[in-house]
Amino acid sequence: MGLESVRINDKYETYNDPSVDHYSSQHHLNRRRKVNPLSTTTANTLNSHHYYCGSHITASNLSNGNDFPNASNYSYLWKVCKERGVLFEDPYFAASNKALFGKKESSNSHKIFSSVVWMRPFQLVSRPKYITEYNPNRRFDVEFGDGSALLSSNQPLFHATSILYSVPKLFDRVINPLQNLNPNNYAGIWKFRFWKFGQWIDIVIDDRLPTYKGRLLFMQCLDGSEFWAALLEKAYAKLYGSYDYYLKHCFTAQTTQDLTGGIAQSFTIASHERHIIHQMIASAVPRSTLLSVCINTSDANSPNKSYRLRNGLRNVCCKGEWNGAWSERSLEWDHLSERDREELTIRCRTDGEFWISFDDLLNNFTNLDLIHIGPDDWMQEISLHHKRPWRAVLARRKWKKGFNAGGSPSHKETFHTNPQFHVHIPKSGPNKLHVVVSVTQLYETNTELQDYSLQSIGFCVFEVPPNTIRLSHAFVSNNAPLDITDFTTTRESVTFFTLPAGDFIIVPSTDKPNQETKFLLRLFTDESTNIWEVNDDNIIFALDSQIPKIVESIAQPALLRQIFIRYGPLDYVNVVPQSYCAFVNYHNHQSPRVAIAALYGQTVTGVSNGFRPLVFR
Template identity: 30%
Template structure:
């Protein structure tokens, strides 16, 4: 069956016209819903540069610089995704990236101005089609996400536009969580871990991160607040890190050298600049303990590119939250790993029927009406007489509410209680 994208592109090739997306038009409300910025113009890549390309060579984590939008969480997530080519290729499917880098996207015989991307949207893959009109300044520069290293490369800007369309506007991407975007890119299961609640962290927490990295889980981290000053707004600290800012985790390594063991993480600032200035930073003395061969094996790059190494201890000391996206069972990248089964349930809470409320309502007699699911675990893991289960809840349509009700928007707390015989999911009573 021919896809909508294929039908539209075929018609554009026959007519010689460029695609204009009526669902996400080049007008102010596609940019912001709380203000108007007359300094922004919509222009196509062919109006900005003579020979624009979708991808130059191959997609890289260095292809993304944040721009003026406060979507560091999104850019950090895409940077992490770009480290896994097998996962990345599913999002921008069948794009001109399959052509050699020397092939521009504006050849007269192929130019249509239409692109499509895939996102995992509430339990299924959704195709998002866009035109290539992008927000620019008067100086003919992209105002949001762009590639600083390759000004003729546009995949990062086009992907951001498709994600903005999915959310309803560019402004809807202003603030968010890394793991939410990673779920939208992979269909995985998210996990958020507080680094401040150390009593609940396992003693071998670094080994947990190392294992997650080996399993190709995607990770990021952020700083909520400067605990010395209680500062929460985005501002640089003395060590080069930023409060109110998200960072990609692009590598986790345990390095052994001359009897010593070092636990290191590689992070990237979505801005493509401004790095950590403490131990294990690009020009720090710690790297002098390793010879040139070891530094090369690790992949040390001394450059102002936003990427830096930092010790596990300094991550625990400076960052507040670790965000992880565990890949789904169906993911091709896990084909050589031990298989596991994924099951999805769709449900709703209806006022007066099964909106029984939180734990408070146990005493009021309505708690038991909440949605209940019975799950049986039958297969042991590794002959240990134990079974592993991961439960993840997703609140539908929160992105849509965020776009329409930005000022009033708050997430409804959605939780579950797990018993030996049944899983009970609940939210505050009479919400729906």
């Protein structure tokens, strides 16, 4: 099918695109399964309870002999549990050592792990709470337990959650604060949301938590009666197959992406020149980007520490305070005027925030992480409105063997067959445009469920003459790329850079030809630009509108249909007002090219419900 994506207000649709194949980590739960009767001797059963007595429900006994429905269907499971007066037990992430270590169930012989007891919140405290009063301006009152430190000095979820905690709307999307432990609603089942390959997926768990001598073993709230942090970590461990796997193989930027859906970048400070780090921070701070620095150590007795960069530094999750230059009572403040001192003090009043010099930042921290937040989330998150929003374009595509999997630029005979995306930066705009380019390949989080290998991926940027339609074999043979990333076997390849006015073509590719996999391309820019795809099957249309204007209906599908049907038979027109875009699917391959040639740069009136006309880019 010929597909073009009609983009409005530089927004992108990531949830309900009917023209793409969605992928979920819950796909393994969709297979139809035979029912196994519920064992009457379930380990760690709840023999007495404030509200229930001894009854439990698992996925294997919900359907009375019929095949069990999707185990990620939270509403269905909760309803059945409430109707039967039982507590949920998750058969896909059972309360056992396999949840701790995956297939390597006995890989850690420490006495703590040989004495784990799985307990529900009501078994640990008499009056448990899911989450108490939420205040993003206070310090992050969470700690990791003895089991976390024994498995790894790296605590990716702990640090990522401390960053997420400062952006309330994004935090609520992940943890769903409307969940609670009220006995009228309680069924022992919980739901959390994580971002995976361009869409949000639900992870459903029970609330049996690993404990040792009556204490939670992993991440936990300082208030012992509050359980959102421990439950969030169990859901995240399920996403990756086990506590052991996520603690040892995930890293902070990746986990922050799983929690926010942003584009993640991580830099080792010592590996970059001073001016590069300064340029990165100076470019990111005024834009819709979350920044954090951390101190990574391999010493389990000296755990990693994480700080969020805002006006100054904010110690979001660690005990102790900075006592060097520009600390609260340092001599450097005496050299400022009263006015400057007052202004800086006002900007850094939140608990845990402090100022630090750039040189001390470089000397005391090991890693810098950037999480670029897309315009949809910027619009929802009030705490980010003092920053400039990114404009965004998204495309889901696939490298196909013998068709468009041309390999890296070193393969000059086939490289030009790769998917290509044209970026036009008008001369009437600013002198330079900040651009974030991300190529994410299809990946599997729980590798124990599916043997899934990543390809070596990257992308390059060519500067081209204005009238260039596609990179040809001759052009690639005679012109070097303006920029090229390293080709690495990672799930995402990202670059944050600036471009002058002109025309550029971005080419995502695998390292070697004929390697097949799906990929997700995301382009963030800080100014309005013209971006379109120049492949035979898929053409991107953009409708120019202004952030952050919100309209309930950007255009009627019937009116858009009248415009596009002139250029060929249509399969459908699907308007997605909440994301300011529409998807138009033609019946043949030729029509998208004809439509883009006819409509590019044209203004169409009468279809925007009283708002500004639609301008096709």
